[in-house]
Amino acid sequence: xxxxxxxxxxxxxxxxxxxxxxxxxxxxxxxxxxxxxxxx
Amino acid sequence: xxxxxxxxxxxxxxxxxxxxxxxxxxxxxxxxxxxxxxxxxxxxxxxxxxxxxxxxxxxxxxxxxxxxxxxxxxxxxxxxxxxxxxxxxxxxxxxxxxxxxxxxxxxxxxxxxxxxxxxxxxxxxxxxxxxxxxxxxxxxxxxxxxxxxxxxxxxxxxxxxxxxxxxxxxxxxxxxxxxxxxxxxxxxxxxxxxxxxxxxxxxxxxxxxxxxxxxxxxxxxxxxxxxxxxxxxxxxxxxxxxxxxxxxxxxxxxxxxxxxxxxxxxxxxxxxxxxxxxxxxxxxxxxxxxxxxxxxxxxxxxxxxxxxxxxxxxxxxxxxxxxxxxxxxxxxxxxxxxxxxxxxxxxxxxxxxxxxxxxxxxxxxxxxxxxxxxxxxxxxxxxxxxxxxxxxxxxxxxxxxxxxxxxxxxxxxxxxxxxxxxxxxxxxxxxxxxxxxxxxxxxxxxxxxxxxxxxxxxxxxxxxxxxxxxxxxxxxxxxxxxxxxxxxxxxxxxxxxxxxxxxxxxxxxxxxxxxxxxxxxxxxxxxxxxxxxxxxxx
Numbered sequence: 232x233x234x235x236x237x238x239x240x241x242x243x244x245x246x247x248x249x250x251x252x253x254x255x256x257x258x259x260x261x262x263x264x265x266x267x268x269x270x271x
Numbered sequence: 272x273x274x275x276x277x278x279x280x281x282x283x284x285x286x287x288x289x290x291x292x293x294x295x296x297x298x299x300x301x302x303x304x305x306x307x308x309x310x311x312x313x314x315x316x317x318x319x320x321x322x323x324x325x326x327x328x329x330x331x332x333x334x335x336x337x338x339x340x341x342x343x344x345x346x347x348x349x350x351x352x353x354x355x356x357x358x359x360x361x362x363x364x365x366x367x368x369x370x371x372x373x374x375x376x377x378x379x380x381x382x383x384x385x386x387x388x389x390x391x392x393x394x395x396x397x398x399x400x401x402x403x404x405x406x407x408x409x410x411x412x413x414x415x416x417x418x419x420x421x422x423x424x425x426x427x428x429x430x431x432x433x434x435x436x437x438x439x440x441x442x443x444x445x446x447x448x449x450x451x452x453x454x455x456x457x458x459x460x461x462x463x464x465x466x467x468x469x470x471x472x473x474x475x476x477x478x479x480x481x482x483x484x485x486x487x488x489x490x491x492x493x494x495x496x497x498x499x500x501x502x503x504x505x506x507x508x509x510x511x512x513x514x515x516x517x518x519x520x521x522x523x524x525x526x527x528x529x530x531x532x533x534x535x536x537x538x539x540x541x542x543x544x545x546x547x548x549x550x551x552x553x554x555x556x557x558x559x560x561x562x563x564x565x566x567x568x569x570x571x572x573x574x575x576x577x578x579x580x581x582x583x584x585x586x587x588x589x590x591x592x593x594x595x596x597x598x599x600x601x602x603x604x605x606x607x608x609x610x611x612x613x614x615x616x617x618x619x620x621x622x623x624x625x626x627x628x629x630x631x632x633x634x635x636x637x638x639x640x641x642x643x644x645x646x647x648x649x650x651x652x653x654x655x656x657x658x659x660x661x662x663x664x665x666x667x668x669x670x671x672x673x674x675x676x677x678x679x680x681x682x683x684x685x686x687x688x689x690x691x692x693x694x695x696x697x698x699x700x701x702x703x704x705x706x707x708x709x710x711x712x713x714x715x716x717x718x719x720x721x722x723x724x725x726x727x728x729x730x731x732x733x734x735x736x737x738x739x740x741x742x743x744x745x746x747x748x749x750x751x752x753x754x755x756x757x758x759x760x761x762x763x764x765x766x767x768x769x770x771x772x773x774x775x776x777x778x779x780x781x782x783x784x785x786x787x788x789x790x791x792x793x794x795x796x797x798x799x800x801x802x803x804x805x806x807x808x809x
Contacts, residue, residue, distance in 0.1 A: 232436040235496050235500050235503065235579050236495045236496055236499045237495045237496075237499035237502060237697050238499065238503050239501065239688045240503060240504050241311070241312050241498065241499055241502035241503035241504065241722070242502070243312075244311075244312030244313075244315055244502050244503075244504055245312065245498065245502040246515055247315075248315045248319065248562055249562065251319060252555065252558045252559050252563060253559070253563075255551065255554075255555035255558065255559075256552075256555045256556065256559050258555075259548060259552035259555050260552060262281065262548055262736060262737055263283075263286075263548060263552060263736070265724065266462045266545075266548070266736045267282070
């Protein structure tokens with residue numbers, strides 16, 4: 232069987248990349264909601 | 272003539288619309304192929320670096336230029352460049368910000384209509400069904416023939432496609448749907464569609480990710496093999512400049528930088544609006560769709576079913592083959608496959624339409640802002656142009672690739688460079704006039720390079736809801752333009768020489784079409800300026 236399981240480096244790269252993307256989303260939408268609330 | 276410009280209804284609607292512009296077929300089809308071809312997980316190092324050094328700064332530039340134009344009653348680079356440069360030639364350079372999206376949408380709408388056809392055929396379960404056999408070429412043949420049948424590639428002619436009537440009808444439906452949304456306007460059309468389509472895209476993508484992650488092949492491969500193929504790093508790839516350029520290119524295309532569409536969308540901002548946080552939020556949503564969702568569907572499913580060698584073979588034949596051949600082939604062999612196929616292509620259709628309406632809007636803004644046309648008249652002119660022009664990629668073999676290379680790839684990097692130069696180095700020149708008096712040319716250039724970015728930085732931070740780290744001042748002013756120049760030089764050396772002579776007569780026809788559109792654009796800009804300011808201004 233041809234295989235290429237996710238190894239620890241791969242998991243690390245995936246976790247860091249997903250982490251950066253999720254952090255950016257959470258940060259920007261938190262800021263938007265915070266500013267909307269402040270402006271009200 | 273001054274006319275009342277439209278505005279976005281809500282901030283979230285605006286962000287979803289800009290993210291919808293960026294989230295397109297490339298997020299789900301191009302990104303995983305690029306990542307897997309360029310070192311897997313190691314590709315993500317240059318990709319993330321490019322996102323920070325090129326993607327975010329250039330997105331801010333387009334947002335800021337758009338707000339600058341919108342505040343002065345203009346929504347395209349034509350007028351924005353004219354306002355900033357104060358030179359007769361500037362508006363003719365700015366016309367790229369209208370013509371690039373206009374030419375791209377000529378073929379993009381046609382590809383978008385394929386996703387609607389595929390979605391429909393999956394819904395009525397009229398797609399090929401073949402048992403999984405050992406030889407991948409034999410297995411994929413019915414799916415290859417199916418795609419060939421839809422686009423009319425199997426006619427035997429070297430020059431013409433002969434698509435069947437249903438392909439043409441689906442294209443007309445897609446085009447009319449796009450035009451109707453544009454006709455409804457920015458808030459009642461584009462924003463409404465974005466608010467409806469974007470959550471659906473994410474829901475459909477998450478359902479598909481869950482389905483892919485629960486797949487296993489008859490010989491035992493599962494999603495960890497797919498993720499391993501995409502994410503396990505090959506560090507030797509980092510030494511290859513091609514990998515770095517592929518990553519920079521992917522960031523460029525995925526964020527829709529250099530099309531002029533973000534500039535137009537940002538021109539409809541309400542007064543005193545932020546661009547820093549809006550730009551960052553829309554880029555972040557796009558990256559979520561690309562890195563997390565786009566990276567987990569097509570290539571993962573393909574590795575599970577066809578293995579690594581099979582996936583590499585499919586991907587090497589083109590990014591579309593993964594989405595239009597490999598995935599339907601996989602769906603044909605799983606329970607409720609027709610339903611998942613329907614979801615996959617509907618997802619691509621929604622991703623496509625939120626991008627194509629964005630690509631049409633600069634031309635609309637140009638006709639409305641610079642000619643004072645009503646929206647319905649502007650839609651009629653745009654619709655007539657798109658209907659006639661679309662016959663080139665529909666019927667002429669090779670024309671789509673030619674248009675995509677010269678306009679959808681090459682021209683946007685050049686235009687992005689003009690955008691960044693305009694914003695960073697030219698915007699501040701009027702304020703430097705005293706410092707520039709009686710100086711030599713070299714001294715003037717030095718003063719502009721040193722002081723002008725400060726005015727761009729102020730413009731970007733005006734009404735900002737976040738404090739942009741100061742490091743981005745240097746990235747925006749020097750690193751991003753340099754990065755773009757390196758990409759262009761690399762393409763000049765490696766790619767352009769092979770593209771000078773087209774392989775086919777249709778390549779020349781496509782080039783003549785580009786030339787015709789450019790001349791038409793120049794004439795329209797000239798007429799518009801003569802109409803507004805008299806003959807001397809052009």
